[in-house]
Amino acid sequence: MDLAQYMDQRARLVNEALDRYTSAGREEDCLKPVLEGIPPVLLEAMRYSLLAGGKRLRPLLVMAAAELWGLTPEKVMPTACALEMIHTYSLIHDDLPCMDDDDLRRGRPTNHKVYGEAVATLAGDALLTMAFELLALQSRVEGSLPERVTRVVAEMAAAAGAAGMVGGQVEDLLWEEKDAPPEQLERIHLLKTGALFRAALRCGAILGGAAAPEIAALDRYAYHFGLAFQIQDDVLDVVGDVAKMGKAVGSDARQSKSTYVSHFGLEGARQMAREHVAAAQEALAPFGERGRVLAALAQFVIDREG
Amino acid sequence: MDLAQYMDQRARLVNEALDRYTSAGREEDCLKPVLEGIPPVLLEAMRYSLLAGGKRLRPLLVMAAAELWGLTPEKVMPTACALEMIHTYSLIHDDLPCMDDDDLRRGRPTNHKVYGEAVATLAGDALLTMAFELLALQSRVEGSLPERVTRVVAEMAAAAGAAGMVGGQVEDLLWEEKDAPPEQLERIHLLKTGALFRAALRCGAILGGAAAPEIAALDRYAYHFGLAFQIQDDVLDVVGDVAKMGKAVGSDARQSKSTYVSHFGLEGARQMAREHVAAAQEALAPFGERGRVLAALAQFVIDREG
Numbered sequence: 362m363d364l365a366q367y368m369d370q371r372a373r374l375v376n377e378a379l380d381r382y383t384s385a386g387r388e389e390d391c392l393k394p395v396l397e398g399i400p401p402v403l404l405e406a407m408r409y410s411l412l413a414g415g416k417r418l419r420p421l422l423v424m425a426a427a428e429l430w431g432l433t434p435e436k437v438m439p440t441a442c443a444l445e446m447i448h449t450y451s452l453i454h455d456d457l458p459c460m461d462d463d464d465l466r467r468g469r470p471t472n473h474k475v476y477g478e479a480v481a482t483l484a485g486d487a488l489l490t491m492a493f494e495l496l497a498l499q500s501r502v503e504g505s506l507p508e509r510v511t512r513v514v515a516e517m518a519a520a521a522g523a524a525g526m527v528g529g530q531v532e533d534l535l536w537e538e539k540d541a542p543p544e545q546l547e548r549i550h551l552l553k554t555g556a557l558f559r560a561a562l563r564c565g566a567i568l569g570g571a572a573a574p575e576i577a578a579l580d581r582y583a584y585h586f587g588l589a590f591q592i593q594d595d596v597l598d599v600v601g602d603v604a605k606m607g608k609a610v611g612s613d614a615r616q617s618k619s620t621y622v623s624h625f626g627l628e629g630a631r632q633m634a635r636e637h638v639a640a641a642q643e644a645l646a647p648f649g650e651r652g653r654v655l656a657a658l659a660q661f662v663i664d665r666e667g
Numbered sequence: 668m669d670l671a672q673y674m675d676q677r678a679r680l681v682n683e684a685l686d687r688y689t690s691a692g693r694e695e696d697c698l699k700p701v702l703e704g705i706p707p708v709l710l711e712a713m714r715y716s717l718l719a720g721g722k723r724l725r726p727l728l729v730m731a732a733a734e735l736w737g738l739t740p741e742k743v744m745p746t747a748c749a750l751e752m753i754h755t756y757s758l759i760h761d762d763l764p765c766m767d768d769d770d771l772r773r774g775r776p777t778n779h780k781v782y783g784e785a786v787a788t789l790a791g792d793a794l795l796t797m798a799f800e801l802l803a804l805q806s807r808v809e810g811s812l813p814e815r816v817t818r819v820v821a822e823m824a825a826a827a828g829a830a831g832m833v834g835g836q837v838e839d840l841l842w843e844e845k846d847a848p849p850e851q852l853e854r855i856h857l858l859k860t861g862a863l864f865r866a867a868l869r870c871g872a873i874l875g876g877a878a879a880p881e882i883a884a885l886d887r888y889a890y891h892f893g894l895a896f897q898i899q900d901d902v903l904d905v906v907g908d909v910a911k912m913g914k915a916v917g918s919d920a921r922q923s924k925s926t927y928v929s930h931f932g933l934e935g936a937r938q939m940a941r942e943h944v945a946a947a948q949e950a951l952a953p954f955g956e957r958g959r960v961l962a963a964l965a966q967f968v969i970d971r972e973g
Contacts, residue, residue, distance in 0.1 A: 395825040398858070403829050403837045454792060459784035478765035479840055482788065486760060487829035489792065493799045494824035500817040507813035511806040514820055518800035519701040523709050523793035531706045531789055552704070 364657040371424055371434060372417040378438050379445060382495065383408050392439065392501050394494045399487075406476040406484035407491075411449050413467045416665075418658075419444040422561035425654045426579060430569025437568050439499040440513060444561050446492035447521050451557075453485040455530060493518070505568065513564045520560030529553025541619040547588065555587030578647050582655060585641035589662045592634040595620040599627060602666065634663045670963040677730055677740060678723040684744050685751060688801065689714050698745065698807050700800045705793075712782040712790035713797075717755050719773045722971075724964075725750040728867035731960045732885060736875025743874050745805040746819060750867050752798035753827050757863075759791040761836060799824070811874065819870045826866030835859025847925040853894065861893030884953050888961060891947035895968045898940040901926040905933060908972065940969045 383404065385396045396404070420441035427437040434441070456463040456471040457478060463471050473481035496517060500510040519525060529552025536545060562579040571579075598613045599622050613620045621630040641659040645652030689710065691702045702710070726747035733743040740747070762769040762777040763784060769777050779787035802823060806816040825831060835858025842851060868885040877885075904919045905928050919926045927936040947965040951958030 394828075395830040397830060398834060399829040400834050400837045400841065402841070403834055407829065450792075454788060457788065459788060480837060482760060482763065482765060483833050483837055486756075486792075486795065487833045489795060490824050490828035490833065494821055494828060497817045497821035497824060500814070507817045508806065510817050511803045511813045511820075514817075515800055515803035518796050518803065522700075522796035522800065523705040523713065524701040524703060527789050527793045527796065528704060528706050528709055531709045531786060534785055535706065535708070 362653060362657060364654075364661055367654065367657075368416065368421065368661070371421050374434050374438070375417040375420045375441060375445065376412065378442050379411055380408075382439075382442060382491075383411065392498055394491050394498070402476070402480060403484060403487060406472060406480050407488055409475060410453050410466075410472050410484065411446065411488065413469060415445075415467060417445060419448050419557055419561045421658065422558060422655075423565040425658060426562045426565025427569045428654065429566065429575075429648055429651050430571060432565075432569050436502055436504065437499070437565055439495040439502065440564055440568060441561075443492040443495040443499075443517065444557065444564075446488045446495065447517070447526075448557060450485040450488035450492070451521075451526055451530070453481055453488070457481065460530070460534070489521075499568070509567050509570070512567050516563055516567065517560050520556040525552055525556035525560075526554075529556065536619070538617070539619075543621075543624050546619055546621065546624070550591040551584070551587060554591055555583065558587045558590070559583035575647065578644050581644035582641045582659070585637040585644065586659050586662060589634045589637035589641065589659065592621045592630050592637065593663050593665065595622045596627065596630055596634065597665075597667070598622070631663075638663055668959060668963060670960075670967055673960065673963075674722065674727065674967070677727050680740050680744070681723040681726045681747060681751065682718065684748050685717055686714075688745075688748060688797075689717065698804055700797050700804070708782070708786060709790060709793060712778060712786050713794055715781060716759050716772075716778050716790065717752065717794065719775060721773060723751060725754050725863055725867045727964065728864060728961075729871040731964060732868045732871025733875045734960065735872065735881075735954055735957050736877060738871075738875050742808055742810065743805070743871055745801040745808065746870055746874060747867075749798040749801040749805075749823065750863065750870075752794045752801065753823070753832075754863060756791040756794035756798070757827075757832055757836070759787055759794070763787065766836070766840070795827075805874070815873050815876070818873050822869055822873065823866050826862040831858055831862035831866075832860075835862065842925070844923070845925075849927075849930050852925055852927065852930070856897040857890070857893060860897055861889065864893045864896070865889035881953065884950050887950035888947045888965070891943040891950065892965050892968060895940045895943035895947065895965065898927045898936050898943065899969050899971065901928045902933065902936055902940065903971075903973070904928075937969075944969055 382393050423437055423441040423444055424434045452466060453472045455461050456466055457473055464474055465471065472484060476484065493514065496514050499505055499513065500507045529549055532549050533553055536549065541549065559580060562583050563576055566576050566579055595613065598611065621633065625633060638659045642656045645656055688699050729743055729747040729750055730740045758772060759778045761767050762772055763779055770780055771777065778790060782790065799820065802820050805811055805819065806813045835855055838855045839859055842855065847855065865886060868889050869882055872882050872885055901919065904917065927939065931939060944965045948962045951962055
């Protein structure tokens, strides 16, 4: 299969949907969040970060998981886009001066550099909230079962919240400037980025009607996928190209941050990433030929340059 | 009826539930958010603001509305507590230095004064996210219909987000230090506080199985209830007692903030508040004797001293 073409086509569908969900004036479409009354500067700030591009990896994982049970991308689009909104809100808040204090994101000034801290904080809050509105609207998609949708809402909230992504960000802050041992590093990444990857896969599967053993297989895939992703991030921070990354490189070393490369060396980290990709692909065995998209996506994680 | 006793008893139920939902170690209770793995400082920061007291007015409105259809408080407790979590997150974020920069809330130092800006921001994010987890868990309460729960999630997200409460906070910031005309003042309050009161009532009613005309009646009640509440807030900022308010008084005047008192004078504002309470009570006509709790709650809004 041509993964690049597959990813481009899916990312375009996601971009179109994200634009549609946050554009006023198409009231014939009942499947969209309430937009009436949103202060223009707030909607602009939300869209500034939401439509800034990116690979749309989390929505892709929702769609790829749902596809295992024969659902087309359109059938899970609200859930897929909700994931991207949650991811985007987390980037806006992580970039704030009181957090990582970053100026550049996806090649452009960060949200608070453009709109100020107050509006940036609120744009993040609004994206997180709209994500749950979209998750609820998933139940209006023909064929969606409301009991699956409530399960998806619970899964997503648990993954994005204090016991997941937000907790990971707190631990990341607590270990800043300390030398986090590898186990702690893994824990931070499993929470901070892994939880959302896992939720993407689980929610796609839940909407598709997956059984418990199938969800467990996707959990194993997600575990290895997430770690491979993070290790490759650490590798790219050393060897990456600013233009392809859309953000500064070498920042981990400058901040003396504990990373997989600082612990295991460049080649050691690369080897670990390769092993995680192989383990992720093995976890797909129960799906046979149907698992080929997810297998290719795992390989992409370490082949990517940005 | 003895409203004070009713309110105390309900607030106690809410406080117990909020404590239970955020306390580890009672795993027999499936009806609670995922707590395992939450960094202790984050859970502490969340509980610091969540369990700081307050009248629990929003949960009370959920319960009072649900009661119109015969539901006991226990039957809507996850939804009632979710409202309080959303309200609490909004207070934490509003108090941040980049927003209103407040040091005191409910008689204690604000969240960021105790835990720092980064953890306070994340504690707010986590409370907002946990609110949606609780809303989803509402579907596990015996007798809850999942299609009503997905509707509640959509209602709550719309009310709390960019087209509701968050939008109101943005407009409040935009009009800061400008002399907002009365229409704009009303708009800010309807978004910033009114939207959540309205959602509380609507969601209690939806869980109870209300029909559209009944929800419309509660919308009218909510409109007047919310404005009476805000006007009384403005009145109390002039005549209130610091000890009973748990926050500084006179801050509106010091900041030359446009308020109902600055526009209409103290007696003018009081008269408007009384008229809104009467209109709120009139809106309850379709419920007859069943509406007495909500009628008393509307009266409480202007009788309160904090």
